[in-house]
Amino acid sequence: MQRLPLSRAPRAVLLALVGLLALPACSDDEEGTGTPDAGNTIPDAGTRTDAGTDAGTDAGTDAGTDAGTTTAWPQDFSCEGKPQQTLTFNANQVQELQDAVNSLAACTTIQLGAGTFQFDNALTIRANGITVVGAGKGAQGEGTGGSASTVLDFSDAAGNTNGIDVSDAKLFTVRDVALWNAKKDALRIENSSNILVQRIRTEWAVENNESNGKYGIYPVKSSYVIIEDSEAYNAADAGIYVGQTRYAIVRRNIAKKNVAGIEIENTKFAYVQGNIAQDNTAGLVVFDLPGNPIRGTDVLVTGNTITGNNRNNFASVSASSSTVSQVPAGTGTFILASRRVEFVGNTWGDNNTVDIAVLSGLAIEPDLTLWSAGFFNFASSDVYIHGNTFQEGSGDMVDNGHPDAERRPLGALVGAVYQYGAAAAGVSLVEHLLWDGIDPAPRNESLLNPVNICFTGNTLPATTKAAIVDLDLQAVSGHLLSASPNVAAAWGETRRFTQGAAPFNCSGFSPKLALP
Amino acid sequence: MRKPYSYGLGLAAVLLTAAMASCSGGEDPPPPGVDAGSNGTEDSGTLPVDSGTPDAGVDAGVDSGTPDAGDDAGTPDAGPGLPDGSVVIPTSLADLGLFTGSPATGGLQPVQGNIPYELTTPLFSDYALKFRTLYIPPGKTAAYRANDLLDLPVGTLITKTFSFPADLREPEKNVRVIETRVLVRQPGGWEAYPYFWNAEQTAATLAVGGRVVRDIELIDEAGVTRKFDYLVPSKNQCSMCHHVLDSSQNQVLLPIGVKARYLNRDYVYGGQPANQLQYLADLGKLTGLPASNVPRAPDAFNPAEAELGLRARTYLDINCAHCHRENATAGDTSRMFLDLDSTATLNLNMGVCKRPGSAGSGVGGEFDIVPGDHSVSILWYRLHTEESGKMMPQIGRALRHDQGSSLIADWIDSMPARSCK
Numbered sequence: 001m002q003r004l005p006l007s008r009a010p011r012a013v014l015l016a017l018v019g020l021l022a023l024p025a026c027s028d029d030e031e032g033t034g035t036p037d038a039g040n041t042i043p044d045a046g047t048r049t050d051a052g053t054d055a056g057t058d059a060g061t062d063a064g065t066d067a068g069t070t071t072a073w074p075q076d077f078s079c080e081g082k083p084q085q086t087l088t089f090n091a092n093q094v095q096e097l098q099d100a101v102n103s104l105a106a107c108t109t110i111q112l113g114a115g116t117f118q119f120d121n122a123l124t125i126r127a128n129g130i131t132v133v134g135a136g137k138g139a140q141g142e143g144t145g146g147s148a149s150t151v152l153d154f155s156d157a158a159g160n161t162n163g164i165d166v167s168d169a170k171l172f173t174v175r176d177v178a179l180w181n182a183k184k185d186a187l188r189i190e191n192s193s194n195i196l197v198q199r200i201r202t203e204w205a206v207e208n209n210e211s212n213g214k215y216g217i218y219p220v221k222s223s224y225v226i227i228e229d230s231e232a233y234n235a236a237d238a239g240i241y242v243g244q245t246r247y248a249i250v251r252r253n254i255a256k257k258n259v260a261g262i263e264i265e266n267t268k269f270a271y272v273q274g275n276i277a278q279d280n281t282a283g284l285v286v287f288d289l290p291g292n293p294i295r296g297t298d299v300l301v302t303g304n305t306i307t308g309n310n311r312n313n314f315a316s317v318s319a320s321s322s323t324v325s326q327v328p329a330g331t332g333t334f335i336l337a338s339r340r341v342e343f344v345g346n347t348w349g350d351n352n353t354v355d356i357a358v359l360s361g362l363a364i365e366p367d368l369t370l371w372s373a374g375f376f377n378f379a380s381s382d383v384y385i386h387g388n389t390f391q392e393g394s395g396d397m398v399d400n401g402h403p404d405a406e407r408r409p410l411g412a413l414v415g416a417v418y419q420y421g422a423a424a425a426g427v428s429l430v431e432h433l434l435w436d437g438i439d440p441a442p443r444n445e446s447l448l449n450p451v452n453i454c455f456t457g458n459t460l461p462a463t464t465k466a467a468i469v470d471l472d473l474q475a476v477s478g479h480l481l482s483a484s485p486n487v488a489a490a491w492g493e494t495r496r497f498t499q500g501a502a503p504f505n506c507s508g509f510s511p512k513l514a515l516p
Numbered sequence: 517m518r519k520p521y522s523y524g525l526g527l528a529a530v531l532l533t534a535a536m537a538s539c540s541g542g543e544d545p546p547p548p549g550v551d552a553g554s555n556g557t558e559d560s561g562t563l564p565v566d567s568g569t570p571d572a573g574v575d576a577g578v579d580s581g582t583p584d585a586g587d588d589a590g591t592p593d594a595g596p597g598l599p600d601g602s603v604v605i606p607t608s609l610a611d612l613g614l615f616t617g618s619p620a621t622g623g624l625q626p627v628q629g630n631i632p633y634e635l636t637t638p639l640f641s642d643y644a645l646k647f648r649t650l651y652i653p654p655g656k657t658a659a660y661r662a663n664d665l666l667d668l669p670v671g672t673l674i675t676k677t678f679s680f681p682a683d684l685r686e687p688e689k690n691v692r693v694i695e696t697r698v699l700v701r702q703p704g705g706w707e708a709y710p711y712f713w714n715a716e717q718t719a720a721t722l723a724v725g726g727r728v729v730r731d732i733e734l735i736d737e738a739g740v741t742r743k744f745d746y747l748v749p750s751k752n753q754c755s756m757c758h759h760v761l762d763s764s765q766n767q768v769l770l771p772i773g774v775k776a777r778y779l780n781r782d783y784v785y786g787g788q789p790a791n792q793l794q795y796l797a798d799l800g801k802l803t804g805l806p807a808s809n810v811p812r813a814p815d816a817f818n819p820a821e822a823e824l825g826l827r828a829r830t831y832l833d834i835n836c837a838h839c840h841r842e843n844a845t846a847g848d849t850s851r852m853f854l855d856l857d858s859t860a861t862l863n864l865n866m867g868v869c870k871r872p873g874s875a876g877s878g879v880g881g882e883f884d885i886v887p888g889d890h891s892v893s894i895l896w897y898r899l900h901t902e903e904s905g906k907m908m909p910q911i912g913r914a915l916r917h918d919q920g921s922s923l924i925a926d927w928i929d930s931m932p933a934r935s936c937k
Contacts, residue, residue, distance in 0.1 A: 121747060158747040160904045183904045214905060
């Protein structure tokens with residue numbers, strides 16, 4: 001709880017901020033302009049031509065939804081004209097597989113037969129032009145490979161290891177396999193480029209298990225990444241987590257039963273389309289973490305279904321500082337410390353806490369010094385939500401009715417305020433869009449929408465009155481956390497807006513998104 | 517209404533916001549201070565004698581691949597070598613020609629020219645006993661560097677043999693040798709190879725895929741029986757620890773321990789104790805060794821050698837800083853720089869009152885280091901826990917190092933207590 005109100009910044013921070021102003025304000029962005037806007041040239045991605053066609057069709061203004069389809073991404077490695085070979089392994093040849101993987105020539109395809117591969121260590125890949133392909137990802141719950149599925153089972157692997165662990169690999173493809181019970185991350189890809197993750201499944205056997213591995217599909221510090229037609233279940237952190245990456249396409253995936261379904265973190269130029277995020281604690285989130293030097297921007301979220309994300313948060317049982325453990329159950333989407341994010345053609349509904357929350361990074365980390373690495377990227381701004389469908393059933397039971405002020409303070413605060421609102425003002429549902437009102441810090445009450453959140457042309461339930469709430473988190477928490485809490489005063493700090501009300505009826509931001 | 521900001525901050529933030537707004541769509545300007553090399557940090561833990569040497573550490577190995585051979589062409593190299601100095605990696609360790617005998621015959625002995633050494637503070641690996649050797653090809657030399665890895669020539673072989681005695685209190689008895697790891701300086705850079713010893717202890721065979729040795733039993737120094745699975749890392753896993761990112765953000769493999777500060781101690785050669793660095797210099801294998809002011813990392817567990825803070829930082833340096841430094845993966849992500857050379861702000865980048873961005877589940881606290889209280893400090897928790905997914909380092913241990921855990925706990929507890937916000 002004590003972390004919610006912005007702390008008084010130490011003098012050093014003031015000095016740092018003032019000092020910053022003396023720096024050259026901007027540097028050229030070699031990536032933001034003239035970006036190669038598109039898909040992938042990884043062999044046989046196959047289905048890419050239909051990307052985006054079903055997204056955002058009701059929007060009219062959905063520039064960019066058919067991005068990711070035409071032009072080739074740059075590649076700093078190619079297998080064209082190089083010797084290529086295929087190595088085939090069956091489930092009883094795991095040691096041979098491990099030996100081969102550690103002596104790989106570039107441009108090798110590792111063909112895995114159907115069945116269950118029992119690993120005692122990670123499958124670690126450090127070469128270029130590698131493809132890992134199995135017989136199929138099988139169905140949810142399958143921990144044993146069948147005649148048309150390949151399950152890589154890490155149940156008995158050495159502690160602290162990932163499943164498939166890729167690092168420093170250019171042009172890497174993995175497809176048609178399931179990764180089962182990894183000790184840490186199921187598929188971790190780091191510092192790599194031109195990545196295709198296609199038709200894989202990452203899963204842990206036991207639901208709601210804190211000691212499950214953290215991430216299902218986790219490309220990090222990479223570039224030109226495609227994750228498509230894949231599934232992620234039961235991760236104790238995030239099912240699909242694109243982190244610190246430039247140019248990512250995440251499409252047609254299913255993320256269920258994770259703490260967070262899909263996360264886009266500190267990532268520039270991401271296209272998130274046609275995914276299903278259901279039955280997670282939080283469905284789909286876009287955020288920057290403090291202390292990371294990559295400043296996330298330009299994220300298009302389109303054609304996704306983000307409904308029924310009401311799984312109790314199982315990220316931790318003890319005090320923890322992980323961001324995800326602080327998320328209240330029932331969060332459809334949150335945007336935190338993010339900018340230039342566009343949502344079009346998505347569906348939300350039945351998310352018990354809220355469909356979308358737009359939050360400042362200061363809500364989780366008030367110490368500005370910790371945001372210095374990303375040039376003080378705590379603020380959220382330029383969030384354009386249009387042409388989406390909001391179904392019923394959201395915002396009616398914050399954090400599933402089990403607030404925890406210590407572990408999930410935001411949920412506890414919102415829950416307390418709305419409990420009062422329901423009784424005193426007849427506002428029983430949290431509005432579809434909740435803005436914490438923090439940015440740009442410090443708050444100026446006379447500016448209703450200083451960070452340019454646009455919410456227009458969305459289909460709302462017939463019962464919807466207000467669609468947007470400016471929660472004024474600082475003021476609300478100030479009233480609720482004072483020595484003599486005053487919930488009526490806290491409620492009085494909140495302001496509601498209907499869809500179409502100025503100034504949230506704006507039409508986006510410019511320039512338009514620079515997309516993959 | 518509550519007014520949470522001081523006026524000064526408000527003004528600064530407004531100005532900052534204005535400055536940021538003008539950068540809309542722009543790439544991030546470099547964060548201030550990140551590349552500051554030498555601007556007067558409170559790096560009180562640095563070694564006392566390393567003054568004057570610029571930018572240690574991070575550029576090590578970037579010059580790998582520079583062919584520094586050539587003039588020694590006719591020198592008969594021991595071991596299997598190619599004309600360009602490349603070492604052919606044999607299937608059998610014996611074929612490297614670095615050792616005679618075997619554990620089964622009562623001892624694995626390095627051949628002449630394959631020089632054993634020890635570190636002042638070694639990296640912990642499940643209490644394994646480690647036997648290290650350094651082989652520099654005939655006619656070639658290593659160059660001294662004050663804070664960096666020794667500059668070792670192409671053809672250099674570094675070996676480390678891991679073994680477990682049944683009882684750590686009697687380390688000479690009932691020893692099982694598990695693996696010998698070999699680092700090779702090839703013309704294109706360093707490479708790492710694990711050799712796995714057979715059950716008979718007669719031969720070690722290349723095992724690039726790694727191995728898991730189940731159910732090793734060990735009685736520790738306190739008489740407690742420990743049972744665990746030991747992981748022989750695969751070749752590709754070696755780079756999880758032995759790496760640094762070069763200027764193109766590609767991983768470059770590097771040794772860890774062969775730095776002057778860890779080599780600056782005695783070893784008994786042929787019954788005579790000698791300083792290891794001096795011994796190398798006397799053999800003509802090391803050039804540029806200064807007559808004085810050679811840095812020395814203390815034995816982290818000998819209070820007579822250094823004060824607690826330096827010993828703790830030394831332990832973190834050898835155990836953590838191969839990743840937790842600038843230009844290495846974990847340092848990049850966590851912004852924790854635990855190397856002794858770090859010029860970053862001591863307090864924050866060592867983790868004092870620093871909240872991790874994403875620490876994962878149940879890591880014992882909210883901040884990396886809470887001064888005065890190790891029990892809620894994530895840094896300590898990470899190296900104390902034996903839980904998969906939570907423990908550090910990422911690879912290389914299944915067991916807790918009780919001594920190391922205590923050292924870091926004592927260090928954190930010795931810091932003037934204050935609460936973090």
